[in-house]
Amino acid sequence: MNDPRSGPTNLAQDSANVAVQAEAIHGPVNVYQVAAALSPEKTFEVGLNCLRAGMAQEARRQICDAVVMHNYVNGRSCFYLLLALLSGRTLQQVPPNEIAMLRCVRGAVKDDDEWVDAIKLIDHLLMSRPQEGGAGGLEQEFEKLTDKQRNDVLQHMEMFLDSSAEDALWARAFDAARKDSFARDRLGRAWKFFQPEPIGARVRPAGPVVVGPGTWTGAAATTTLALVTVNFVGATAWQHDGTAALSALLALAAGCYVSVRSGVEWRCRKMRRQAKDREVLRGPATTIRGDGFASKIDRQFNHYFALYTPPDADRARWLSETAGVRRALRDEVVTIYRESTVNAKRVGWLTRYLVADVARRWQAGKLWDYRRELRVPLSVKAMCVLTSIAAAAAGAFLVWSGAHVRLLPVSLAAITGLASVWFAARFWLRIAAEYRRHSADKAEKERLLAGRQAAFERWKRKLADRPDDLEMARWLECDRKALMEHAMTIYRLKRQDVLAHAFIEAPATPSYARARVEDGPWRYSKYKILLFLLTKDGVRQLTVHLDFQKATTRSRARTNYRYDAFTSVQVAETDNGENVFELTLTNGDPIKVKVTDPPTEVTEIEDKDPQGASQVTLGTAGLGNALHVLEGVAAEGKEWIAFERQREKAPLAEVSKAVNAIFA
Incomplete structure (x- = not known):
């Protein structure tokens, strides 16, 4: 597998050995x-x-x-x-x-x-x-x-x-x-067969502009009242000193505009920073138990955050500092993909991309860059404060000038105007900040979507040469032939010494991935293969665990028994839909092998005929011939071979x- 830590483009193969009974x-x-x-x-x-x-x-x-x-x-x-x-x-x-x-x-x-x-x-x-x-x-x-x-x-x-x-x-x-x-590059391609078709890139949509009718009504009313009162005070001040009043009115308008504009910038940055802090600085979420979509996504994030620990980093520190980010990303993925028809494995590419991106930014010290980017510049604060002071000074001058002409009406208008300007500024500040927030969120979502879409396309290209079922069948047939040759070598048998033989192929528990093409049998990333060789001296059984993706075997077990040691052979379907092969001998524990899995929630949703898939898989697992041979031996003993030859003459x-x- 490629090392994912070098960037999100190098995540290609990491999920090949992660799944437990993955569905594709x-x-x-x-x-x-x-x-x-x-x-x-x-x-x-x-x-x-x-x-x-x-x-x-x-x-x-x-x-x-x-x-x-x-x-x-x-x-x-x-x-x-x-x-x-x-x-x-x-x-x-x-x-x-x-x-x-x-x-x-x-x-x-x-x-x-x-x-x-x-x-x-x-x-x-x-x-x-x-x-x-x-x-x-x-x-x-x-x-x-x-x-x-x-x-x-x-x-x-x-x-x-x-x-x-x-x-x-x-x-x-x-x-x-x-x-x-x-x-055909089996080692580089076989793992891809077990990857489900990825679902497209999504992001949580930007929140809509939320400005209630009360806010709009309040803004219109207070603005109207502010204009009326300011115009009255300005007109009265004009009577005292026209040139000075005009200058003060212009200074008041400019100060209000610039202070509100810089105030919007201040408020928007502060609100976005606080929102992101609330989102990513929370503690880790409680692990969700069960087999639902949310719990599977939760396990994906826990697995990849543990797997993608940056080099030379303390894992405990890494997991602690990114707990809030992990929770936020997990919640987002669950929210945008939580559908009854979505297999959690189909969004595994996105989980890997997100975690790799977090690891890259954390290692570069850029994970908290948003706090620096959203910090309110001193110049914005100074502009807001100074222009507010200037506007207040201009307003005070107008009131002073108007008071020389009509003291009581101007005083009342000044009080009313001050209150209406204050509330109008707050209303418009709220409205402008909300639109600014929506615009910034939309731009951020578009940027995130572009990055995720690029990762999705890379993953699709990586899976473009996924092997078809015929290639998988041919590779498995080669593995079976290799096992046959190995068995004949270790038992020192020639082909004429093998009177009959039979294979049984089953998934190797507990950890494996499985996938199938529509109307085809299940293929497994790990197999348990039983080979029975019938010789004149008895039965030679060889059991191996095959890692199909790596084309390697391990845990070879050899068992020998006489023909008269057979008691019974059967394939039983359990209550949960599993098919289990069972060979009972006169002494020792029965040999039991789970040949097919029970239908799962995913197969029930995505598979048109899960029961039919189970039957097709039984057919390709070699059970038909194995049962014919072993049942015949169990019933007739060693003589079954001679009897079989006689029975074959007519057909x-x-x-x-x-x-x-x-x-x-």
């Missing part, structure tokens, strides 16, 4: 979606995408619909129809009605079709299974295929690569997995006959 549902996408009037070609492509993503059941439905129901028949579609029917299951698991579908494409492929070799290889792989050494020439046939064809065969015919002659094919599969495991003959009938 990417859409709308077209990878696994079929429009109502989609052509057979497009339907087939959707099915092919599903197949390569490990969603074999959905792939079979889409490809069969395109090939069988809508007659989209060619060598390529027939090849992938065969792979879809066989992917992730044994021949015993292929129902007769699906085998019968192959008869619908009888004679569809010519001998000069580029997919002939690939289809024939599938038939040869099937026919090599019951007999040792019956797969001669497979390596040569394999060389005739394209890289894409070879990868697809190795991925989806994995269950049928179990004869001694196919060791070379497994070695090739392992080599391809090592090559593709870090392809094998049917499939081989149907495959050969494809060629014209």
Whole structure:
């Protein structure tokens, strides 16, 4: 991850390992979606995408619909129809009605079709299974295929690569997995898949101008009264000394104008500084508990303020001095994004930007610059005081001059005028300061919005090369192949020693992120993978924790047990919607693995079909084949393998006959 402390532009990857069961549902996408009037070609492509993503059941439905129901028949579609029917299951698991579908494409492929070799290889792989050494020439046939064809065969015919002659094919599969495991900048891009689509930049809007009708009425009334009284005093003073009275009137008007103008500046600066002090100098807020939006935003700010402690700074001092700022920013984000459809993770980019900005200004000693910027200059204070004195002196001169002409009326007018000028000045000061405050707030909000919008665009550009679900599926398939190779190495097994195998993929608790594309399975940032190898001597189980984003494994656990140690195998759905795999042995604690998460508040809001997502994820987790293998062993013991071979003979003959009938 890049160090965020150097500025808000370097925050790109920090959230990749922060979330606990983070929700990110990417859409709308077209990878696994079929429009109502989609052509057979497009339907087939959707099915092919599903197949390569490990969603074999959905792939079979889409490809069969395109090939069988809508007659989209060619060598390529027939090849992938065969792979879809066989992917992730044994021949015993292929129902007769699906085998019968192959008869619908009888004679569809010519001998000069580029997919002939690939289809024939599938038939040869099937026919090599019951007999040792019956797969001669497979390596040569394999060389005739394209890289894409070879990868697809190795991925989806994995269950049928179990004869001694196919060791070379497994070695090739392992080599391809090592090559593709870090392809397309996996380490630099995989984390982005788990980032939710960010929501746009917002700021709390500037408060509207608040001037009540009473203020406007008071300003108009007192101003009118002030003008009347001042004009009366001025006219009377004119009779005593016209030139002096005119000069005093001009001085009074200028003094009042300048003093009010400087007074507005004084008042506005003071009010804004006090408002900011009240906002950012408060103590830390009480941590909000629960799983609501506000509590998640609260945890985000607490996490990033702790994470982004400036270098060489005392953390306790940093957190103490920024407690009020943290609270103010948290409250703002909660206020402007608190909607029922907003996932807190979608504003994580803004939280990181705000915290990084605070850290940068704190380190530079500029966090409290607003106090200096809003300090009232001495010149403004002096101008206000001096012009007020000048205006008062001019008014006093006018009263003195007028009193020489009409003492009592001028005295009464002076008292009334003084009161009306005082109140008029206060009213207009309040009005002008409010408009000035609104203008300053609006300019500040525009500046803040521009900075946040720039940060948002940077984050969007950072996520622009987010990997798609097919890339995630391919990387996971490579990790699974790597685990298979590692297991065979540590157990010192050759491929012919492995009579059957099964994988189970589950999220690695307690801390992981998860995300999915619309209609796709959940992908996890951390996996717990169980590999079962059935050998003539018993079952070898290898359990590893995979950090998918870093492509590293840890906590390898090896378990061995006899075939007669199985008691039961099941996948149970708990009350909260979790699916838990449980393997019970005759001795020891049951092996339990949570395969899917329960729906959460976020998935219920953002996901159209959370239950369907759970079922799709179960399908890609390898449970179907694992249950078939382990349930068979639990019921029949070691003999299950021999019985399975006998039971496969009939469907094998049917499939081989149907495959050969494809060629014209």
